[in-house]
Amino acid sequence: MLQLQHIRENKNGIIDALKKRSLDAEPMLSAILELDEKRRGLQTELDATLAESNKLSKEIGMLFKSGNAAEANALKEQTAGLKEASKKLGEELTSTTSALEEQLYQVPNVPHESVPAGASDEDNEEIFREGDIPKLAEGALPHWELAKKYDIIDFELGVKVTGAGFPVYKGKGARLQRALVAYFLDKNTEAGYTEVQPPHMVNEASGYGTGQLPDKEGQMYHVQADDLYLIPTAEVPITNLHRGDMLSPEDLPIKYTGYTPCFRREAGSYGAHVRGLNRLHQFDKVELVRIERPEASYTALDEMTEHVKVILRELKLPYRILRLCGGDLGFTSALTYDFEVFSTAQDRWLEISSVSNFETFQANRLKLRFKDENGKRQLAHTLNGSSLALPRVLAGILENYQTKDGIEIPEVLIPYCGFDRID
RNA sequence: GGAGGAAUGGCAGAGUGGUCGAAUGCGGCAGUCUUGAAAACUGUUGAGGGUCACACCUCCGGGGGUUCGAAUCCCUCUUCCUCCGCCA
Secondary structure, X not given: OOOHHHHHHHHHHHHHHHHHHOOOXXXXXXXXXXXXXXXXXXXXXXXXXXXXXXXXXXHHHXXXXXXXXXXXXXXXXXXXXHHHHHHHHHHHHHHHHHHHHHHHHOOOOOOOOOOOOOOOHHHOEEEEEEOOOOOOOOOOOOHHHHHHHOXXXXXXXXHHHOOOOOOEEOHHHHHHHHHHHHHHHHHHHHOOOEEEOOOOEEOHHHHHHHOOOOOOHHHOOEEXXXXXXXXXXXXXXXXHHHOOOEEOHHHOOEEEEEEEEEEOOOOOOOOHHHOOOOOOOEEEEEEEEEEEOHHHHHHHHHHHHHHHHHHHXXXXXXXXXXXOOOOOOOOOOXXXXXXXXXXXXXXXEEEEEEEEEEEOHHHHHHOOEEEOOOOOEEEOEEXXXXXXEHHHHHHHHHHHOEEOOEEEOOHHHHHHHOOOEEO
């Protein structure tokens, strides 16, 4: 959520920046400012009424104390009108405030100046590429065929037990996945991230805090009996660990890493591009979350990007980095870099990581602040990144490391796996 | 799941209808003293809105109610504690 004060002061700048998202924000922002003005007027009016009423109450109290009941009762009658007025003003204020918030929730984050304008993923800007694309032998298979051939992932079994999009990992497939989780967590903790194991379900307030609610309600599984949501990413519970906090300068930066399953309803889109591990309802992910001072957040974003690069380099997977254009940028993000691994057998790029700076957009909803050296309260910046989304890394490894009669294991994973090939 | 109890400022802990945003202690900050530190003493110290700055308004777990007036009374929800039951 954007800060009202920021909108008041930079309306035109925000409108210009949001054009990169192909969004004409003018009507929205005008409506917001109008509601804001109305809200503040009502607040002032209500305050004055309450002040008057408080004053009378105090006088009544003192009159009673001094035994002057008759005069006190006379004053009581004066309060009736004030009470009526403040009730009415209060109701108006409440409805105006919620109308204002509703509008405010509709406005996406302002893109960073480096974000290119664009309508769709075709306008994303490739900024880095590394690793050789392997030349596979004739008859190279996509990962869902490999999974079957070596009996390491069973999609049909998952359908039987739960439904489509809930695969069962078996034998060396399960072990490889566990190895990846352990390897990522080790790399992240070595880089100074504190490992956390958060809850896999969150309450409504947490959903609002990181921006999944109210807009993307349908993306999350909702456990109605208890009004809880299955997390779509560890970002939600981990960032919410600090919801409402007032941090000290020495607390920052805060760096977390966590492994969780992620649950996404992902209604829509079926077909070749979502085959196998490409898109699932449940998948594993190791996440990075950082809370930073505003002036440090872009350096932090670069650090996270470098960190993910190192991991992909060690896995020897060919990858590229995209700077997302305005049209493809997530609602809450100011700047996002997507990492994509090239899947040779599918002949396409697979998104395996997304690293974003939300600036104060989440912090504003979360009321996540710190008190700086001058005692001034400021919103912190929040960032997160995947490191990494497991199924697609797995897909990339299976496809790029396949040989005629087996799948090699990347060298760095062998100690974690306890075997060096799947056959 | 059943029966009781509790929730107050960074922490501990008073406050059961009227200048209570809240005693007191600890902690924090500033100062005095000291070569320095500690101790002692003095002052100061919650948050949000609002204002150029004041004024003023709101907040005693959340929501609602009674009252001229609520931390205090009523309803409700949540969380925590104790006992019983069940349980990986």
